[in-house]
Amino acid sequence: MTEEAIASSPPIRVFVVEDQTKILKNQLKLLESHHDIEIIGTALSGEAALEEVAKALPDVMLLDLGLPRMSGIDVTRHVKAQWPHVEILIFTIFDEEDKVLEAVKAGASGYLLKGTPADKIIEAIKEVRAGGTVIQPNLARRLLRHFRVEPDAGPVPTAPAAPAPAVAAPPETPPAPTPDGSGEPLLKPLSDRETEILQLIAKGVSNSEAAKLLDLSKATIRTHLEHIYRKLEVTNRVEAVTEGIRKGLISV
Incomplete structure (x- = not known):
């Protein structure tokens, strides 16, 4: 797509899910001033998000990972199962790495730290909308x-083996060296x-x-x-x- 085509494209339709009203208002304030972003809906819970997304069908969902009751991971699974075209950006904090991993496995296209500057959020929204990963x-x-x-399964899957010792023995026939080592x-x-x-x-x-x-x-x-x-x-x-x-x- 040319730069001219990108410039003339319709705004990216964004849906924001955040259970803290103050944080939600700040996010909306940051995003609404950008002409290439259109906020088409918000939700304060995962349950409400699924109801609204069915009607709004956004391009990108900004999703808080730490939602009450229905987590951001569960929301991600449901959204990607029903509306796979909806790209999901997770908002997270430093000590949620395990949850971030689960969200990526569930189908999230990327993640941002809470407090990320507005220009970085906009860039991330455009990135995932274009098929990228943040x-x-x-x-x-x-x-x-x-x-x-x-574990790397290797070229031919095998049946599960007994737990390996703390220091594994080298293979009988080591692979031939390659340029990348x-x-x-x-x-x-x-x-x-x-x-x-x-x-x-x-x-x-x-x-x-x-x-x-x-x-x-x-x-x-x-x-x-x-x-x-x-x-x-x-x-x-x-x-x-x-x-x-x-x-x-x-x-x-």
């Missing part, structure tokens, strides 16, 4: 730790530019910020991301960064 650098390392400790060759190696972009993503840089840093268009950044996803056999930023770290292509 990674905040403050939580990226902690979130990635969860992904990295999950992981023992797992890529289908196609990443180019220098793709590796550079993947490293920026790992640091929490958005598409727009990466475009400015590298003096490229946002369309070019998106194309590079598509190539990265295909080569790493992943579907989003979190998975791409995780695979990049696991294969020794980047570091955080």
Whole structure:
């Protein structure tokens, strides 16, 4: 999509879910001044959100993770099951990393820390609306730790084995070394530019910020991301960064 087309696009329809009325009012005040964002509804609970979303059908939902009764994770599961086109951005705090992980697994497209500046929120809304995933650098390392400790099933699934000893014995036939040092060759190696972009993503840089840093268009950044996803056999930023770290292509 060209910059002209983006500029002439209708505003992004946003629905905000926050149980604290004071915080909700502040969020609305921050967002309503942006002409490319249209607030089409709000809710103070997960239950109310599901009722209203069925009528409003927003493009993006800003969802508080710490809702009473029905949690933000449960809301995410319900919304993505019924309206998969609705992108969800989670609002979280530092000590909710386990819940953030569950929300991402449930279908959330990203997360923001409470208190994030308005321009960053707007950028994140545009990012997920365009099909991207938002990674905040403050939580990226902690979130990635969860992904990295999950066992890699390998090319052929096997039946569950007995618990491994504290120090696992080396395999009888170690894999042949590869350029990335992981023992797992890529289908196609990443180019220098793709590796550079993947490293920026790992640091929490958005598409727009990466475009400015590298003096490229946002369309070019998106194309590079598509190539990265295909080569790493992943579907989003979190998975791409995780695979990049696991294969020794980047570091955080």
